[in-house]
Amino acid sequence: MVEVRVSPRDSEVHVSLGDEVVVQLPENATTGYLWSVQRVDDGLEVTGNEYEAPGQPLPGAGGKRVVRVRPTAAGEGLVQLVLKRPWEDDVQDRLSVRISVSGSEAGG
Template sequence: MGEVRVSPPVSEVHVSLGDEIVVQLPENATTGYLWSVQRVDGALQVTGDAYEAPGQPLPGAGGKRLVRIRPTAVGEASVGLVLKRPWEDHVEDRVSVRVSVGG
């Protein structure tokens, strides 16, 4: 069991059953734009979603959104995330990560 970190522009990852995938996305909460999981296709389970503040607490500095995903079966799957303000319909950015899970 291991941890596999993925950051855009990487859009595909190969892991083993039992690994945990951590999708890292830049996020600046002061803008109101937050990353959230829009869809999960296939045998993936979102196990965590947290904001990591920047190392230096400067006004307006951005941090990272860390979304933890665990595959639950061998095969192909994907997860889609969107960057948007929760009170708006407009999506500022999208990220999709395809996951190939081996035994």
């Protein structure tokens, strides 16, 4: 298995079956704005969605949201995340990543 890291600048990534796509986004829970998975196409599976606190426990310091996606089939699919307050409808930011999956596992 290979971890493929995605930054907020990436809109497309190419992986193999057995790889894991890791999306890391800055998040500051004290603001109320949280990243959440809005859409995951067939052939992709979210295997992790966690908040990682900042290294220094400073008041108001932001951490990061780490979302892990594993392909379950060859083809293309889209993962969309939104940054919003859970109690509001307005979206502060969006990230869409198109994942192209080849039919063979990496390294094998």
